[in-house]
Amino acid sequence: MNPIRLLLLGAPGSGKGTQTSRLLASFQHLESVSSGDLLRQQIQRKTELGRIAAAYISDGRLLPDAFVTELVHNELSTKGWLSPKSSWLLDGFPRTVTQAKSLRSKLTPHKASLNMVVELDVPESVILDRIENRYVHVPSGRIYNLTYNPPKVDGLDDLTGEPLTKRPDDTAEVFGKRLDSYRQTVTPLKKFYADIGILHKVSGETSDIIFPQLLDIIQKKLKHV
Ligand code: AMP
Numbered sequence: 001m002n003p004i005r006l007l008l009l010g011a012p013g014s015g016k017g018t019q020t021s022r023l024l025a026s027f028q029h030l031e032s033v034s035s036g037d038l039l040r041q042q043i044q045r046k047t048e049l050g051r052i053a054a055a056y057i058s059d060g061r062l063l064p065d066a067f068v069t070e071l072v073h074n075e076l077s078t079k080g081w082l083s084p085k086s087s088w089l090l091d092g093f094p095r096t097v098t099q100a101k102s103l104r105s106k107l108t109p110h111k112a113s114l115n116m117v118v119e120l121d122v123p124e125s126v127i128l129d130r131i132e133n134r135y136v137h138v139p140s141g142r143i144y145n146l147t148y149n150p151p152k153v154d155g156l157d158d159l160t161g162e163p164l165t166k167r168p169d170d171t172a173e174v175f176g177k178r179l180d181s182y183r184q185t186v187t188p189l190k191k192f193y194a195d196i197g198i199l200h201k202v203s204g205e206t207s208d209i210i211f212p213q214l215l216d217i218i219q220k221k222l223k224h225v
Contacts, residue, residue: 001222004030004087005112007193009186010120012178013127013134016091017143018207019120023089026215029182033075035093037066037141040167042071043219044138058168060177062185065098073106084111097188117193118214119186121203124179131175135164148207171190 004027008016039057042050044082049071056063072093081088094100107113133146137157144151144164152158169178193199202213 002224003085003115004089004221005107005115006089006218007114007117008089008091008120009117009189010122011124011127011182011186012175013131014120014122015130015207015210017141018118018149019211020089020091021142022207022211023214023218027087027218029080030087030089031079032089032091033072033079034091035072035095038071038075038089038139039063039068040136040138041143057204058174058176060181062095062181065096065102068093068095069102070108072103076106082107082110082112086112090114094189096185097192100189100192106115114193115198117190117199118215118217119190119199119201120210121201122210123133123205126205127179128175131170134167134170136167137162137164142204 006023008019010016017034018208020034024030024032039053043054043057044050049067052067053063061089065149072090076082079088080086094103104113104183130145133148134141135144135146135151135155137144138161139162140157140159142157143149151164153161155164156162169175190199200217202210202217204213206211
């Protein structure tokens with residue numbers, strides 16, 4: 001079988017985290033990294049990186065490219081993903097063409113380039129509604145939604161029993177900035193991956209409509225290069 005090396009693109013709240021969890025449950029050999037989760041873990045651990053990240057995140061701004069690139073590249077090396085047989089999924093990185101180019105030059109020498117980029121296309125009205133009800137378990141990145149996917153016990157993570165938190169950047173004001181920044185950066189990023197010939201798109205209002213489309217793209221890729 002061919003490896004899966006997938007990037008999920010999508011506006012904040014488009015369900016990248018939810019689709020990631022569903023894919024990890026479907027493909028046992030798959031692992032994932034979310035740049036947002038890595039940054040939130042740094043903030044929770046009160047590291048120097050976390051202190052810098054918090055200032056940008058709470059303001060809805062993207063962090064400098066070099067900063068996030070180094071963090072994610074280190075994670076790729078640590079996880080042993082720089083190998084032609086590795087299968088993995090990225091959520092939230094690359095977000096700019098500069099990051100995409102850095103990632104490409106990191107992966108290409110190892111014959112471990114991305115082979116699929118899938119854009120999750122979800123209407124903005126649906127996204128805004130989701131964000132209001134979103135809670136996260138920071139250490140794992142597990143996401144809950146009080147309407148569609150509530151925790152078994154109010155306010156606590158299903159697996160660890162640890163507290164869930166509301167993301168400080170999920171307020172209406174900061175969320176608006178994050179959406180603007182997504183709109184500005186996504187067009188050139190999509191062009192970059194369309195030119196390489198690996199860009200796909202799935203559309204829908206719910207995770208149940210999106211997921212089968214995503215599976216279909218991946219299953220085709222697993223069978224043919
Ligand atoms: P996310 O969890 O992907 O929505 O990311 C939360 C926040 O972390 C973003 O609004 C940015 O401030 C920051 N961030 C995450 N990934 C990146 C990235 N690839 N480049 C720059 N900033 C990022």
